[in-house]
Amino acid sequence: MTRKTALAAAVAAALTLGTATVALSQSAALASPASARAIPGFQALSADARAQALSAGDREASATARALGLGGDEQLVVKDVLVDADGARHVRYDRTFRGLPVVGGDLVVHRAADGRITGSDQAHKGAIVLASTTPKQAAKDASSAAVRHARHVKNAKADTAEGQLVVYAVGKVPVLAYRTTVTGAGEAGGDTREAVITDAAQGTLLDSYELHQDVSGTGNGIHDGQVSLETTQSGSSYTLTDALHGNTAIYDSNNSPQSNPRQNARLFTKTSNSWGNGSNSNRESAGVDAAFGLAKTWDYYKNTFNRSGIRNDGRGAPAYVHVDNNLLNAFYDDSCFCMSFGDGSSQNANTPLTSLDVAGHEMSHGVTAATANLNYSGESGGLNEATSDIFGTMVEFYAANANDPGDYYIGEKLNMSSGYFRRMDNPAADGSSLGCWNSSAGSVDVHYSSGIGNHFFYLASEGTGAKTIGGRSHNGTTCNNDTFAGIGKDKAAAVWYRALSAYMTSTTNYSGARTATLQAAADLYGTNSQERYLVSKAWAAVSVGTALPDPGNGNPSPSPTSSPTGPGGNALVNGGFEQGTTGWTQSAEDITNSTQQAAHGGSWYAWMMGYGSAATESVSQANVAVPAAGSPKLTFWLKVTTAESGATAYDTLKVKVNGATLATYSNANASASYVQRTVDLSVYKGQNVTVEFAGQEDAYLATTFLVDDVALG
Template sequence: MTRKTALAAAVAAALTLGTATVAATQSTALASSARPTPGFRSLSADARAQALATADRDAAATARALGLAPDERLQVKDVLVDTDGARHVRYDRTYRGLPVIGGDLVVHRAADGRITGSDLAHQGAITLSTVTPTLTTADASTTAVRHAKHVKNARAAGPDSQLVVYAVGKVPVLAYRSTVTGAGEEGAESREAVILDAAGGTVLDQYELHQDVSGTGNGIHDGQVSLETTQSGSGYTLTDALHGSTTVYDSYNSPQSNPAQNARTFSKSTNSWGNGSTSSRESAAVDAAFGLAKTWDFYKSTFNRSGIRNDGRGAPAYVHVDNNLLNAFYDDSCFCMSFGDGSSQNGYTPLTSLDVAGHEMTHGVTAATAGLNYSGESGGLNEATSDIFGTMVEFYAANANDPGDYYIGEKLHMPNGYFRRMDNPASDGSSLSCWNSGAGSVDVHYSSGIGNHFFYLAAEGTGAKTIGGLPHNGTPCNGDSFAGIGRDKAAAIYYRALTAYMTSTTNYAAARTATLQAAADLYGTNSQERYIVSKAWASAGVGTALPDPGNGTPTPTPTPTDPGPGGNALANGGFEQGATGWTQSADDITNSTQQTAHGGSWYAWMMGYGSAATESLSQSGIAVPATGSPRLTFWLKVTTQESGSTVYDTLKVNVNGATRATYSNANASAGYVQRTVDLSAYKGQTVSVEFAGQEDAYLATTFLVDDVAIG
């Protein structure tokens, strides 16, 4: 979960397929001055290296300013510089030399170097009693194989399991990260990561490793296109020196676990490649090379981003990977992309279309920036991000054979005519168009529909229209009606949110917060752009729309249904809409599987640090009924490391600032207990309700709160 704090040349030639015509100049389009941008400066390689070096020198001081523990270290990952000189520095962190899963963070600095804020995947310091595991690495690998759920006939892959700190939940634990291989959706060599508690072997998380568009396929439909190639002696290779020396290889059906095993460079004496059909192995390579070059150009001209890692280096790409592989994927461990030749399901059509190339390369961009975990809601966001920018690449390329639209895989020869639709995700029968409390448990390729739906609505608005020759219909989840802000503005907002504010554990509620902040940065807090972003999220079931700033004419969001007499006067008392309606000092509202909710899957997890800390969770503007015996009810579960009846750690219930009830470690219970607070003194009044937690310096007490109501 995300928490916010207030801290402060090689020779190149282009060819036209089917002819011997060679162009002498690069065809990269330059961004128009009118194109919306994410507000970042374009940095030369030297300037970026200097910015990274500065951030590295500041790492220790930054860790202290953030209140991190002495055993933690920050490792700089990236730096973005705003047009006004402000910086967004992204770090990973280690604990006693161990990598921390969920330890990434972004520090925001003003032009003068002052820290103005931060976004942390895990809030606060990390402390463990020991970094010595109970399980051996061999035991961890064996346990991981036994518990694999994404692959069948699993076996350990590669070296022994890696010891890590798993900090995705509120309380960090020593863990093993293991990789297993077996038969899965990606074929016989599918890979799965399994995270195990290093003490007892409990599975903490597990997810597929390949970030893919599983099940997609593509014909050789780009037609005659220009490519950047490299002359070598009297011949040519499919090495694109103008795009980071990106090279396309023929994998010669190497296994997807090692696509370079049998790989050879595409090379020949003439600079004309492929014949537009699968009868030539070069044809799929042409599509891949063209798509990757267009993706590079899109990121460069639109966002001033030079390649996947913003360092000007191209990633190798492999076509003709494995056999009967109906898949394409990006793998950050090899910094490479792989494209299969399809299967009987799609007529053995290679998976090398424009939107697939853009999708896969974007997985690399996500890995280099927010690093969204590939499980739960963050995994759905990861997939949605690739769909969003893969679609933007399709629009950018303006290829007459594949015009821009919001269908994913519309040219992939799939039985239903497409793989996913951003305007109406649920139309494929599996994807989610609207957020629900179980979204984090849905396959990431299907929960991505929530993010896809948001982006489409933000860009295009509601209603029926034809785009790229295909019918689209932006149908909101809440019956709203409004015009979009255009895909260029929507993309600028989303990219800034991804690169400056999101972290590995960002969920949909936090993505809403990040995009609203990005919209405010680019267009102003009271802008129509920010307002429409909020309406688009609300129309995808995430949060509610902001008040209309009054400087535009969108249709107002429908008024929520009145709960009626005796109804819940609070907003989102069960927390199933994330943080909507609540103000929290830390990211207490969560759907982490490390604890259980009383109802649904969301709850408030307060305290549990085992060190001196305070937290608050509040909601204001609550109308207390004027008749009867009004009361506040909620379900509370208290677990503690303390013993005896002495009060050390407390959770107070404050109404209008006055404490009305106090619970402590002495109220520890095996499960949830309903608690009641009398509100008779506040009949007919509008009040604020606050849960205020306080923990001393020793031993942890956790307070879980759920299903809060006033009636």
């Protein structure tokens, strides 16, 4: 497309008219890929180079699927590719099964410069096994069920008469499901959309989440003051279209409903190149803030990570201001590849939600959708929100706008009664957000569980202790009373971006985010770097995992403290699985907090077997000290459900110590609820042993073994 700009004289001088200074010249940083600043990590790819890399990923898809052990009914569809400075590639794929989209089927394949596969990160590991893609429920019945199951909207109604048939692979065992979009009144007003996923056999609820990934809050007038904007001239008129940032266009939604912000929208157009007056009396003023904020967000990603727009393809997303009525909300919607900003309500003097950190937050939701595509529910939803808070904050620092200096407060310009919307240094200060991980983190609102990720990022950036940043008081406190220095916000952001774009998948939880960021820190700064060590310290400080040994002095971090379960304590680490995989080794994704099954206590448990096909897997813990006195015992809670019948043991779960089988449970031990089991370990008194739960399933009919609250004492 030919760029239309102002006359050469205006280009050279830059027009300063009214309250907006409009610069029409091209910034050097965006002139060409060659001008992008060299950074550790990913290369800046031209449009042609990126297209070639995507084409290579597409050609490799079939061979990649076979190499990963996927089934013949599965296909990989290339989504994105990132190339390291040394030529290594990270190719992101979505997955289909017999032509149906697989929710939770995304994966990233890592290839060396010579093309060898060096590893992969998969939301669902292994092949999809599904007996049939013929649903037992009719599509219209699924839509009715979705309306009944809607949790995020009131007076729900289905957008269409029929839901979309998908394979839901977020849990351990994939199931055929319907994905239905419902609309109703949400917290931020009418026409809020929610995705509801129901089992295609029984109509039971599998998952639900808002489709608007939002910051609920308020604006405080025109936040950015007098700023420079890129606009486009066509004949004698100008539009708020930014040709230097992917032709990002700013529209006056004219109070269109949030479900369709373009309904009455008009592109901001006028005959002069002066926009807004700094107040709500001029509808252009909100457009100025949106245009400036989105341009700064684009520049931040481009100049910091060599990323060209939301989808890394150089295309800008349209933005709509003045959306709906009394809308205390702003959101990114991937279905329309657009952003919407409300005007607030009487609760905040009807001021728009177009501050710098909000613009950066919403555009970053698009980046997340284009990369890890973190599910907007459970812990992955908290990570999704935290990612937007993190990069919205970084955009605020990057913009260096005197009217909105950088800090770690979210929405401090939004006229909230508390003076902010969220605080990264002390998330719990708002009375709702979590600052420390706990076993219920996956069941709270994603805007509140985001506090864990926000707290981690602040500590990784700034460390502990009191500071004044951007004129605001900050205090980096921890959940474990530790004290340490940070690595700086730029390094912390580089670690998070690489983890998001190269290692996280749609189902990543906080434990997985720790793993991804430690790998990213190793890539960028070295396995034994102080940066990687301090990243681990920051995670431990928010109760996610333990710190790595200090590479500076070689002193190991203290071992995790086990939770006592009685007078004799528990020799096992993390026996209730509430710290995820900490202390345990698993052969598959057995340790989970999936809501498809119920834990005995807390939210986490080990879900073993249940495939309905020949399979083996194990969960084990090594170097467990069996007490030398008394009568030591291994106790655990076990629930067995099966499609088998009779007393013949077709599918088994064996309890092993140092490889010797001490107890065997099978489909014949099926029970309606958890049953406590006990295994005598007297013969191992005073020894350090390996405790293992080993499952085996035959080729027919499924048996599921759920294990929880394991103790040795």
